[in-house]
Amino acid sequence: MSNSTPKFVFVDFETTGLEPHIHVPLELAMVVTDDELNVIASKSSIITPASMPHWELLPDPVRRMHTANGLIADLI
Numbered sequence: 001m002s003n004s005t006p007k008f009v010f011v012d013f014e015t016t017g018l019e020p021h022i023h024v025p026l027e028l029a030m031v032v033t034d035d036e037l038n039v040i041a042s043k044s045s046i047i048t049p050a051s052m053p054h055w056e057l058l059p060d061p062v063r064r065m066h067t068a069n070g071l072i073a074d075l076i
Contacts (some may be wrong), residue, residue, distance in 0.1 A: 007040065008033045014071060016023055026071055046074055 010031045017023035029044035056067075066072045 005034050007035070008037070014066070015062075016058055016066075026066070026075065046071075048075065 010033070012029040013025065014027040014029075015025050017022050019049075025047045027044065027046050029042070031039045031042040034040055063072075
């Protein structure tokens with residue numbers, strides 16, 4: 001692969017909700033691919049909030065999603 005090959009960066013940012021003044025970030029993931037979407041590199045990092053959110057106060061869809069994908073278990 002040459003250095004001139006187009007590359008794409010996909011970013012996924014998980015939070016406790018959609019209100020930036022209330023909710024906090026939990027995870028950041030990035031995947032870099034070539035122009036044929038072959039993965040070149042990937043990285044995922046858990047972000048530990050300064051104060052852990054009260055999980056029972058999360059909106060139901062967010063709590064269900066992060067319980068199902070294992071993110072809440074990774075944080076506690």
